[in-house]
Amino acid sequence: MKRWLLLALIPIGVLLLAAGAFLLRPAGQAEAEIAPGDALSCSASGESGDALVVAPDSAGASLTTSDTAALSAECYYVGLSRLVDGCGCSDLYIMRYLCYTKAKGWFYNNYLYCVSSEEAGELDPDGGGTGPYSYEGGSNCGGGSADWVDPITVVFYGGDYTDVQEHACDHGSWCFNSGGAQRFWTYGCYDQDGNANSANPAWTQYHMRIKTALNWYGNYACDWTWGRYNLTTPHHEYWTMWQPGCGNAWHSVDDNDLEPPGGFVRAREDMVDNWVRNGPHIWGGYQNWGNTEWKRQSAGKGLLGGCWYARSDGLVAFISLEHE
Amino acid sequence: MNMKRMVCAVIGLGLLALLLGGIVWAVLGRGDGTTPATAAPVVWSVEDARQFKDFPVYWVGESFQGLPLTAISRMDYPGRWPGEIYNVPWHDVSFVYGDCEIAPGEESCTMPLSIAIRPYCEVPPEIVADAVKTGPPEEIRGAVAQKMGKSHMQLWTGNVSISIDATDEALVDEAARNLVRLNGDKATDPGEDLGPPDKINCP
Numbered sequence: 001m002k003r004w005l006l007l008a009l010i011p012i013g014v015l016l017l018a019a020g021a022f023l024l025r026p027a028g029q030a031e032a033e034i035a036p037g038d039a040l041s042c043s044a045s046g047e048s049g050d051a052l053v054v055a056p057d058s059a060g061a062s063l064t065t066s067d068t069a070a071l072s073a074e075c076y077y078v079g080l081s082r083l084v085d086g087c088g089c090s091d092l093y094i095m096r097y098l099c100y101t102k103a104k105g106w107f108y109n110n111y112l113y114c115v116s117s118e119e120a121g122e123l124d125p126d127g128g129g130t131g132p133y134s135y136e137g138g139s140n141c142g143g144g145s146a147d148w149v150d151p152i153t154v155v156f157y158g159g160d161y162t163d164v165q166e167h168a169c170d171h172g173s174w175c176f177n178s179g180g181a182q183r184f185w186t187y188g189c190y191d192q193d194g195n196a197n198s199a200n201p202a203w204t205q206y207h208m209r210i211k212t213a214l215n216w217y218g219n220y221a222c223d224w225t226w227g228r229y230n231l232t233t234p235h236h237e238y239w240t241m242w243q244p245g246c247g248n249a250w251h252s253v254d255d256n257d258l259e260p261p262g263g264f265v266r267a268r269e270d271m272v273d274n275w276v277r278n279g280p281h282i283w284g285g286y287q288n289w290g291n292t293e294w295k296r297q298s299a300g301k302g303l304l305g306g307c308w309y310a311r312s313d314g315l316v317a318f319i320s321l322e323h324e
Numbered sequence: 325m326n327m328k329r330m331v332c333a334v335i336g337l338g339l340l341a342l343l344l345g346g347i348v349w350a351v352l353g354r355g356d357g358t359t360p361a362t363a364a365p366v367v368w369s370v371e372d373a374r375q376f377k378d379f380p381v382y383w384v385g386e387s388f389q390g391l392p393l394t395a396i397s398r399m400d401y402p403g404r405w406p407g408e409i410y411n412v413p414w415h416d417v418s419f420v421y422g423d424c425e426i427a428p429g430e431e432s433c434t435m436p437l438s439i440a441i442r443p444y445c446e447v448p449p450e451i452v453a454d455a456v457k458t459g460p461p462e463e464i465r466g467a468v469a470q471k472m473g474k475s476h477m478q479l480w481t482g483n484v485s486i487s488i489d490a491t492d493e494a495l496v497d498e499a500a501r502n503l504v505r506l507n508g509d510k511a512t513d514p515g516e517d518l519g520p521p522d523k524i525n526c527p
Contacts, residue, residue: 122455123455124455125453125455125456125473126455126456126457126458126472126473132456132473136427136430137429137430144474144475144491145434145474145475145490145491146424146434146491148434149430149431149432150432180429237431246426247426247431247432247433248426249426249430249431249432251431252431252432253431253432256397256399257397257398257399260399260400260401260414261399261401261412261414262399265412265414269404269410269412272410273404273410276410277405277408277410286412286451287451287453287455287456288447288451288452288453288456289453289456289472290452290456290472290473290476290478290487291476292438292440292476292487292489293434293435293438293475293476293489293491294418294420294434294435294438294489295432295433295434295435296423296424296426296432296433296435297431297432298426298431298432301367305367306367306394306395309395309397309420309435310432311438313412313414314447314487315412316453
């Protein structure tokens with residue numbers, strides 16, 4: 001008799017548990033809706049980088065507002081969830097409160113925080129936050145445009161420099177990581193993180209220097225649109241004898257006149273071609289940064305022809321590190 | 325001829341051939357097999373630029389603020405994929421002033437001043453990224469001007485867009501105030517207005 005009763009009560013108990021779980025389910029589906037690296041979640045945190053926002057489906061109330069429904073509700077703190085990188089490049093915290101009012105019954109309020117005690121480090125290429133060129137190795141980036149070396153022509157977003165190197169090998173065979181050290185200005189003057197180049201030995205080749213952007217505090221920067229982002233200086237360069245009077249380096253970027261559109265644009269378009277047009281990466285569009293300084297190269301066109309000159313057209317391609 | 329003389333003669337002829345080859349290489353340019361077969365020095369003269377008909381070109385003379393005109397460059401690049409969204413045509417005439425010295429360990433150096441003129445629709449005002457704008461657009465000699473950082477200004481006048489790059493911020497402004505038309509009969513004096521941009525609907 002007792003065994004029969006027990007067998008009957010088990011499914012009833014399971015049903016009650018399931019019903020309870022259903023009734024107490026979170027009203028907001030923030031965890032499911034905000035994916036790591038999602039730029040929207042980054043922008044949702046507001047410009048302070050430490051803002052309080054309310055999940056869209058959580059009754060639109062905050063305990064700190066004058067919302068009468070929320071204020072009159074009886075709320076219980078029921079937990080805290082943390083989603084690593086849930087704000088694109090900082091962690092997303094979700095505080096959960098279970099509340100009750102006579103009018104609404106029981107409901108959840110979820111509070112979302114993108115926790116970062118530092119400034120975000122937005123992409124800011126007017127010279128204040130982000131230098132539009134790389135700087136000479138060993139410099140303090142303080143010499144102004146005279147210290148500029150190569151124009152930044154591609155920004156990779158949604159990962160760090162190791163992701164850039166990995167995909168550069170997958171799409172376009174830039175599989176090597178050699179090259180001289182330069183610096184980048186990203187809310188401070190920092191050494192590059194790495195290189196990606198297409199030839200070993202590094203003679204005539206494609207090459208870029210990579211810096212995962214940092215903020216004023218030296219932490220990874222988070223742009224409200226792009227999330228974590230990388231500044232890169234792709235160029236195509238020849239291994240060729242220098243010309244007296246021009247310089248003494250063996251590498252020279254393709255001259256714009258001899259080989260339109262020149263080595264800077266050639267490399268940028270190679271990346272757009274291999275990563276996006278004929279590849280799986282998400283395209284973020286072009287921005288015009290106006291970084292069109294002429295760079296005199298070490299190679300020449302013969303003593304009667306002068307030196308090689310190269311420059312970019314000022315466009316910067318934005319390419320996601322994620323596949324479509 | 326004994327063996328010793330023959331060896332000396334062969335070595336001498338070899339050295340002579342190397343010397344002659346080096347001179348030809350130095351005068352005519354690279355022959356390393358990596359540059360394209362069509363590569364030939366493209367050196368524009370002031371007269372070439374003066375005769376240019378495709379669009380108006382502006383410069384600041386054969387020297388400016390002590391910087392001599394170093395090079396005139398002509399870019400005539402149609403873009404790689406006509407009709408595609410990644411197609412980026414690039415047509416310009418640019419004037420490079422002064423010279424620079426490549427620092428030890430570096431491969432290039434920044435030229436002090438350059439002025440590049442492109443058709444308006446290749447760099448219309450609306451494609452300049454907001455993040456790079458230094459202040460709102462202003463009017464300089466009737467043209468619309470937008471500064472970007474401390475070393476770059478973009479001007480729009482008539483049917484062209486003019487880029488001014490300089491390693492010295494003051495030089496950017498000075499160049500803008502002294503632009504004159506090279507291939508036309510208007511705005512040949514810095515005292516004349518450049519005029520506003522035409523009303524152009526870019527595709």
